[in-house]
Amino acid sequence: MMRNGPLSLVFHAVFVAFTAAPLVAVMLVSFTDKGYMAMPFSGASLRWYVALIDAPHFLDAFITSLWLGAISASLSLLLSLPAALAISRYRFVGRDAISAALLSPLLIPHVVLGVAFLRFFTDFGINGTPAGLVAAHALIITPYCLRLCLSAANSIDERIEQAAVSLGAKRRQVFTRITLRLILPGIVSGWVLAFIHSFDEVTMSAFLASPSLMPLPVALYHRIEDSIDPSVAAMSSLLIVMAVMAMVVIDRVYGLSRVFTGSR
Amino acid sequence: MTFLELNGLRKHYHSVRAVSEVSLSAERGEFISLLGPSGCGKTTTLQMIAGFVEPSSGSIWLDGQPLTTVKPQNRGLGVVFQSYALFPHMTVAENVGFGLDMRKIREPERGRRVRDVLELVQLEQHRDRLPAQLSGGQQQRVALARALVIAPPLLLLDEPLSNLDAKLRAEMQLELRRIQRSFGTTTVMVTHDQDEAMALSDRIAVMDSGRIVQLGRPQDVYERPATAFVASFLGSTNLICGQLRLSAAGMQLVVSDRVALPCPDSTGRAGETAWFSIRPEKIRLVGDGSGETGHLKGKIVMRVFCGDRWIYELDTDVGRLVLRVQNQGHPADEGRTAGLTWNLGDMISVEGGHA
Amino acid sequence: MHSQRTMLIWMTLPALLFYLALLAVPLLSIFLLSFETEAGPGLDSYRQVFSDPYFLTIFLRTLGLSLLVTAIALVLGTGEALVLSRMSPSWQGIFLVVILGPLLISVIVRTLGWAILFGGNGPLSVAAQWLHLSDGPISLMYSMTGLIAALVHVSVPFVVISVWVSLQGINPDVERAGASLGANGFTIFRRLVLPRILPGILSASLVVFSLAATAFATPAIIGGRRLKVVATAIYDEFLSMLNWPLGAALAVVLLLVNVGLFSLFNRVLNRSRRRATTSLSRPEGQPT
Numbered sequence: 001m002m003r004n005g006p007l008s009l010v011f012h013a014v015f016v017a018f019t020a021a022p023l024v025a026v027m028l029v030s031f032t033d034k035g036y037m038a039m040p041f042s043g044a045s046l047r048w049y050v051a052l053i054d055a056p057h058f059l060d061a062f063i064t065s066l067w068l069g070a071i072s073a074s075l076s077l078l079l080s081l082p083a084a085l086a087i088s089r090y091r092f093v094g095r096d097a098i099s100a101a102l103l104s105p106l107l108i109p110h111v112v113l114g115v116a117f118l119r120f121f122t123d124f125g126i127n128g129t130p131a132g133l134v135a136a137h138a139l140i141i142t143p144y145c146l147r148l149c150l151s152a153a154n155s156i157d158e159r160i161e162q163a164a165v166s167l168g169a170k171r172r173q174v175f176t177r178i179t180l181r182l183i184l185p186g187i188v189s190g191w192v193l194a195f196i197h198s199f200d201e202v203t204m205s206a207f208l209a210s211p212s213l214m215p216l217p218v219a220l221y222h223r224i225e226d227s228i229d230p231s232v233a234a235m236s237s238l239l240i241v242m243a244v245m246a247m248v249v250i251d252r253v254y255g256l257s258r259v260f261t262g263s264r
Numbered sequence: 265m266t267f268l269e270l271n272g273l274r275k276h277y278h279s280v281r282a283v284s285e286v287s288l289s290a291e292r293g294e295f296i297s298l299l300g301p302s303g304c305g306k307t308t309t310l311q312m313i314a315g316f317v318e319p320s321s322g323s324i325w326l327d328g329q330p331l332t333t334v335k336p337q338n339r340g341l342g343v344v345f346q347s348y349a350l351f352p353h354m355t356v357a358e359n360v361g362f363g364l365d366m367r368k369i370r371e372p373e374r375g376r377r378v379r380d381v382l383e384l385v386q387l388e389q390h391r392d393r394l395p396a397q398l399s400g401g402q403q404q405r406v407a408l409a410r411a412l413v414i415a416p417p418l419l420l421l422d423e424p425l426s427n428l429d430a431k432l433r434a435e436m437q438l439e440l441r442r443i444q445r446s447f448g449t450t451t452v453m454v455t456h457d458q459d460e461a462m463a464l465s466d467r468i469a470v471m472d473s474g475r476i477v478q479l480g481r482p483q484d485v486y487e488r489p490a491t492a493f494v495a496s497f498l499g500s501t502n503l504i505c506g507q508l509r510l511s512a513a514g515m516q517l518v519v520s521d522r523v524a525l526p527c528p529d530s531t532g533r534a535g536e537t538a539w540f541s542i543r544p545e546k547i548r549l550v551g552d553g554s555g556e557t558g559h560l561k562g563k564i565v566m567r568v569f570c571g572d573r574w575i576y577e578l579d580t581d582v583g584r585l586v587l588r589v590q591n592q593g594h595p596a597d598e599g600r601t602a603g604l605t606w607n608l609g610d611m612i613s614v615e616g617g618h619a
Numbered sequence: 620m621h622s623q624r625t626m627l628i629w630m631t632l633p634a635l636l637f638y639l640a641l642l643a644v645p646l647l648s649i650f651l652l653s654f655e656t657e658a659g660p661g662l663d664s665y666r667q668v669f670s671d672p673y674f675l676t677i678f679l680r681t682l683g684l685s686l687l688v689t690a691i692a693l694v695l696g697t698g699e700a701l702v703l704s705r706m707s708p709s710w711q712g713i714f715l716v717v718i719l720g721p722l723l724i725s726v727i728v729r730t731l732g733w734a735i736l737f738g739g740n741g742p743l744s745v746a747a748q749w750l751h752l753s754d755g756p757i758s759l760m761y762s763m764t765g766l767i768a769a770l771v772h773v774s775v776p777f778v779v780i781s782v783w784v785s786l787q788g789i790n791p792d793v794e795r796a797g798a799s800l801g802a803n804g805f806t807i808f809r810r811l812v813l814p815r816i817l818p819g820i821l822s823a824s825l826v827v828f829s830l831a832a833t834a835f836a837t838p839a840i841i842g843g844r845r846l847k848v849v850a851t852a853i854y855d856e857f858l859s860m861l862n863w864p865l866g867a868a869l870a871v872v873l874l875l876v877n878v879g880l881f882s883l884f885n886r887v888l889n890r891s892r893r894r895a896t897t898s899l900s901r902p903e904g905q906p907t
Contacts, residue, residue, distance in 0.1 A: 022732020079634040086630035109833035111850040116645035159349035166343040167363035200725035203835040236728040243724045
């Protein structure tokens with residue numbers, strides 16, 4: 001009853017294979033020496049990684065995605081941290097409504113946000129500008145950041161702050177020396193998660209990007225749509241490696257399952 | 265001279281009364297326990313002294329100064345929380361030094377005071393550990409050291425031992441008493457554990473429904489409980505209810521048509537309904553029920569062995585009675601009939617029981 | 620009291636203003652856009668969306684696709700969560716990372732993987748020929764099967780998380796108690812486990828359905844022009860046909876259906892959650 005039978009284990013193996021298959025395929029193809037998408041078994045090389053450096057198209061897009069993610073994640077943290085502290089610390093009228101409103105972008109399809117921003121930014125003449133893209137990204141990633149900040153703030157034992165007060169700490173000292181320190185892992189993870197969501201976003205950005213300002217996923221999308229060649233696989237493999245590194249960092253700082261499951 | 269004085273403290277949350285009326289005064293150096301079941305208002309009372317909860321009315325005085333208007337961070341009281349509330353990101357020494365930092369106490373005095381107090385709680389060798397690396401008992405002592413290092417005029421303990429297992433709790437009781445004595449700090453402790461309250465306190469305030477129902481030395485409260493609630497909350501007891509009647513032999517308690525027990529005089533007037541408490545260890549078994557019968561006859565329905573003593577449960581004409589008897593090696597068998605007797609003075613008249 | 624209110628306002632106002640400017644206003648403008656016609660405001664776009672068989676096909680395809688993806692992901696994900704929950708904690712940790720990790724990788728990369736696997740000279744095609752299941756190269760590109768497989772891959776981690784979290788709330792002694800009272804494995808699952816994880820399954824089904832119904836990148840690459848769905852149709856109306864009001868009308872319909880589903884589900888979920896008395900949080904994830 002409590003053990004997995006052989007059938008369950010076979011199912012598990014197939015499931016894990018299914019999960020890993022496309023990622024493994026991408027990484028294998030990136031090492032091919034052919035000019036088309038082929039497995040590297042009949043000839044391997046690093047030519048497509050070299051190609052990434054030679055044609056800076058993807059590299060530019062990569063750098064765009066980096067600063068876009070960093071700035072929008074920081075902006076989103078600036079907005080969500082105070083709100084999260086207010087929501088978790090105080091009981092006030094409209095508290096539930098505010099937290100529901102701040103999580104609401106999760107309910108809106110990115111394709112809808114894409115067209116809404118396209119129209120809105122065009123009206124204001126800021127479509128295709130960094131400001132527009134940063135604002136749009138900050139909006140869609142704020143719920144993720146807010147959720148981690150909230151769960152970190154909620155997990156603080158109120159008595160710990162009372163203990164500091166009883167020892168003579170003033171409000172500001174309690175905040176900087178106790179509260180902030182305790183929620184720091186949550187804040188860091190919130191920022192990283194927000195960054196990742198911005199970095200990975202393709203649907204909405206596809207509407208807002210311009211040839212001179214194109215995040216990496218959009219650049220990859222256009223290339224795949226256009227003419228699929230192994231340089232896409234090489235770039236994607238780098239992204240997979242980065243994601244794995246990010247996972248390790250989050251796991252060290254905050255605990256990966258805590259990030260995925262939202263609490264605890 | 266009164267050192268701490270609680271004067272008519274009340275606290276309502278909207279219409280709910282957490283504390284209805286608490287007045288109490290403590291001498292310097294005294295150890296007082298607020299004892300009661302959960303929801304009796306003891307923790308709220310402690311929180312009002314600490315300043316985390318603002319009283320709806322009433323006042324608190326410490327050493328002749330009003331405390332109610334002082335912000336909690338300026339009260340300078342030592343507080344030990346039930347969950348210990350240690351700062352998880354700071355080492356033992358940093359936790360203990362926090363209050364000194366807030367008082368801008370610099371080295372070398374800071375280091376000396378941290379060292380002294382850690383020595384006192386015997387944690388000197390763990391000073392660089394994080395709270396998560398300590399056992400429950402060690403965390404408890406860090407919490408105590410952190411509260412004591414600021415040399416507070418008053419120490420507040422909120423269920424300080426409730427998270428420890430039974431054996432450790434017994435050890436920590438002695439430890440706590442030793443440390444409190446050596447500092448001579450006036451202490452108020454909240455607890456729901458009667459043994460803890462009796463072992464540690466100079467005086468116990470038994471609380472029920474937001475007020476103090478009895479205040480006194482542990483042995484006085486135990487021996488002369490004022491109400492049925494106190495009698496059954498502090499230790500276990502047998503409660504007997506009946507009507508007082510004056511007979512030729514003196515005052516009697518009429519429990520039913522068949523039973524009238526002799527009871528101490530001057531406990532009330534004839535015709536009144538009265539409640540009496542008799543502690544299980546004050547009742548003795550006599551004879552086999554045929555000859556000498558004592559005050560009452562009963563049938564042993566159950567007996568439980570507890571090592572140093574036996575506990576018997578008997579069916580009698582006044583209901584189920586519980587006895588606690590020293591283990592002398594010759595226990596009475598279940599199913600046997602026996603006589604019950606006690607000294608008249610051990611029948612304590614108490615106020616109102618739950619019929 | 621007064622100062623606390625001032626502080627609360629300062630803490631929440633920036634975020635709320637930001638949302639007002641960047642969420643409420645753009646959504647309102649897209650709503651207004653959907654009513655624009657050459658002869659002033661009107662319902663032309665909606666008329667076209669609801670009467671043109673071309674769009675009807677697209678809506679039905681999106682609905683069918685989402686239902687299938689949801690059903691398959693629920694079965695696979697619940698099964699995997701159950702298998703996981705019976706592993707030792709250390710194995711659970713490892714496989715949770717393996718299964719949930721792809722959520723941190725752009726959906727474009729994952730879709731590219733499927734495009735490679737499904738291609739005419741991809742490994743699936745080669746294997747099928749080698750096993751003599753097929754005479755020539757086969758391709759699952761631009762096929763419903765391929766699209767479903769790729770979308771299940773994107774969405775199944777959400778089911779695993781959600782069910783796994785609710786399984787954590789079950790005391791293992793409950794299953795032992797059931798067994799001691801004479802229940803067999805299936806009965807234990809149906810009467811003791813399933814009721815407790817049902818809220819998790821329900822909330823996962825909502826997330827997966829919404830994800831599949833609004834997915835853009837995966838259908839655009841795997842489905843292509845041949846298998847258009849609502850999201851890719853919106854993209855085309857805006858960026859190829861340049862019929863913005865029509866695209867806006869499609870977007871409004873998609874948005875209303877999505878939000879409507881969420882609020883309906885929330886009501887059902889709250890009811891069943893109260894019965895299961897287990898607290899769940901909606902899992903993390905990025906919509907595609």
